Each structure stands twice: as structure tokens, then as C-alpha cells.
Amino acid sequence: xxxxxxxxxxxxxxxxxxxxxxxxxxxxxxxxxxxxxxxxxxxxxxxxxxxxxxxxxxxxxxxxxxxxxxxxxxxxxxxxxxxxxxxxxxxxxxxxxxxxxxxxxxxxxxxxxxxxxxxxxxxxxxxxxxxxxxxxxxxxxxxxxxxxxxxxxxxx
Numbered sequence: 784x785x786x787x788x789x790x791x792x793x794x795x796x797x798x799x800x801x802x803x804x805x806x807x808x809x810x811x812x813x814x815x816x817x818x819x820x821x822x823x824x825x826x827x828x829x830x831x832x833x834x835x836x837x838x839x840x841x842x843x844x845x846x847x848x849x850x851x852x853x854x855x856x857x858x859x860x861x862x863x864x865x866x867x868x869x870x871x872x873x874x875x876x877x878x879x880x881x882x883x884x885x886x887x888x889x890x891x892x893x894x895x896x897x898x899x900x901x902x903x904x905x906x907x908x909x910x911x912x913x914x915x916x917x918x919x920x921x922x923x924x925x926x927x928x929x930x931x932x933x934x935x936x937x938x939x
Contacts, residue, residue, distance in 0.1 A: 784875040786822040789845040790917055791838045791888035792829040799914050806921035813928040818875050829888055839893040842885055850883040852900045854892055857910055859903035868927035886916050
């Protein structure tokens with residue numbers, strides 16, 4: 784199963800990009816043996832003015848056909864890392880070809896886009912900058928693969 788992360792805005796070189804690259808490399812290395820065939824990051828243009836609607840249209844176009852759509856949203860479900868790992872494994876085991884995580888821009892995601900999601904997750908009650916949400920998602924993907932592989936990275 785492939786993983787795609789569709790996000791608003793372009794990430795410049797810097798510490799966030801370094802962390803994302805590191806966690807995605809770790810995820811790909813660990814996940815390959817678990818049936819995760821790769822991860823891609825798709826960045827869509829950050830729109831000014833009619834921002835949220837225009838961004839949602841670009842995000843929807845970026846999502847592969849047949850993908851399980853998962854939004855990152857403050858209204859989403861709170862999960863533990865093992866629960867997240869089990870959910871990923873469940874989608875894989877059910878034969879999903881790709882899971883697409885969607886992260887909106889500064890104004891969040893439209894109601895229409897959120898309604899098309901198969902799942903919505905939250906990293907807590909606080910709102911996180913979308914650039915940090917990318918880093919957190921990438922770390923959780925690696926942590927999930929580590930949990931599924933029985934690695935000691937995740938400690939209880």
C-alpha cells in the first residue's frame with residue numbers, strides 16, 4: 784500500500800524539511816517489509832483570496848482514484864500511536880492501494896472536503912501550524928511502521 788500526503792504550500796529548505804525527509808526515509812525503510820510500498824508528498828499551491836475553496840479543489844485533484852482519504856483536522860478523532868498503526872495495517876490488509884493524508888492550509892479544510900474523507904484524525908485539541916502537522920504526521924507514520932515491526936522505537 785502506498786502512502787500519499789497532500790498538503791497546501793511549498794516547504795522550503797530548513798529544519799522542518801530535514802525532519803520530514805528523515806522520518807519518510809525511516810518509514811520507507813521500515814515499512815517496505817510490512818507491505819508499505821512507498822510514500823509521496825504532493826504540495827499544492829497556497830491560494831490567496833478565496834483561499835480555502837481554491838485550496839480544497841487543488842487538494843481534491845491531487846488525491847489518487849480509489850484512495851482512502853484521511854484528513855488531519857482539529858475536529859478529527861484522537862488516537863494513540865498503536866491505534867493509528869492498527870488503522871494503517873487495517874487499510875493495508877483490506878487491500879487499499881493508497882492512503883492519502885490531507886493537510887489544509889492556514890484556513891483549514893472545507894466542509895465539502897472533510898465530508899469526502901473516510902477518516903479524520905487530530906493531533907490534539909490545540910491547532911498546529913500546517914508545516915508542523917506535516918512533521919508530526921511523518922513521525923507518526925514512522926512510529927506506526929516501527930510498532931507494526933515490533934521495533935523498540937515506540938515505548939509505552
